[in-house]
Amino acid sequence: xxxxxxKIQDWVQQVQEHRTAGWDSLPxxxxxMDQVINYMERQLHPFGRDDESVLLTPSMINNYVKDRVxxxxxxxxxxREHLAMLTVVCLLKQVLSIQDIxxxxxYSSGEDYQKEIYESFRIAQxxxxxxxxxxxxxxxxxxxxxxxxxxxxxxxxxxxxRIAAERILSELSRSKEETEEKPS
Numbered sequence: 001x002x003x004x005x006x007k008i009q010d011w012v013q014q015v016q017e018h019r020t021a022g023w024d025s026l027p028x029x030x031x032x033m034d035q036v037i038n039y040m041e042r043q044l045h046p047f048g049r050d051d052e053s054v055l056l057t058p059s060m061i062n063n064y065v066k067d068r069v070x071x072x073x074x075x076x077x078x079x080r081e082h083l084a085m086l087t088v089v090c091l092l093k094q095v096l097s098i099q100d101i102x103x104x105x106x107y108s109s110g111e112d113y114q115k116e117i118y119e120s121f122r123i124a125q126x127x128x129x130x131x132x133x134x135x136x137x138x139x140x141x142x143x144x145x146x147x148x149x150x151x152x153x154x155x156x157x158x159x160x161x162r163i164a165a166e167r168i169l170s171e172l173s174r175s176k177e178e179t180e181e182k183p184s
Contacts, residue, residue: 005140012133018046020122023115026084030077033058039083044090055090064089069102081111084118095162100169
C-alpha cells in the first residue's frame with residue numbers, strides 16, 4: 001500500500017473509534033468561547049478535509065448567534081444546547097445552507113426538541129459513517145484507482161441526498177408559510 005492509502009486507512013480507523021458525544025455526555029456547565037472552541041475541536045476533529053482544517057471559529061459562532069441560528073449566550077457563556085447545535089451546524093454546513101440548518105434546529109423550541117434533533121442527528125451520523133468507513137476501508141486495499149472511483153460515487157450520493165434534503169426543507173417551509181398566511 002502507498003502513503004495515501006495508509007493515511008486514508010488511518011483516518012478510517014480514527015472515524016470508527018470516534019464517538020460524537022451523546023446529549024447526556026455534553027458538558028452540563030456553561031462554557032466561555034475559548035472553552036467552546038477547544039471542546040468543539042475535539043468533537044469535530046475527524047470530520048475536517050485534512051488535519052489542518054478549521055471547522056469552527058469564534059467569529060463563526062458570533063455570526064450564527066447574530067443570524068439567529070443559535071440562541072444568544074447567557075452572559076457570554078454557552079450551554080449544552082449551544083454545543084449540540086454547533087455540532088449539527090458544523091457538520092451539516094458542508095451540505096445544507098445555514099438557513100436550511102436553522103429551519104431544522106429552530107423548528108420548535110425547548111430542550112426536549114433540541115435533544116431529540118441532536119440525538120437523531122448523532123445516531124444517523126454514526127450509522128452512515130460506519131457504512132462509509134467500511135466502503136473506504138475495502139477500497140484502500142484495492143489501490144488508488146478504486147479510491148478515486150469510490151470518491152466519485154460518494155460525491156454523487158452526497159449530491160443526490162443534498163438535493164432531496166433541500167427539496168424536503170423547501171416544501172416544508174412553503175407549507176408552513178401558507179398555513180401562517182391563511183386567515184383564522
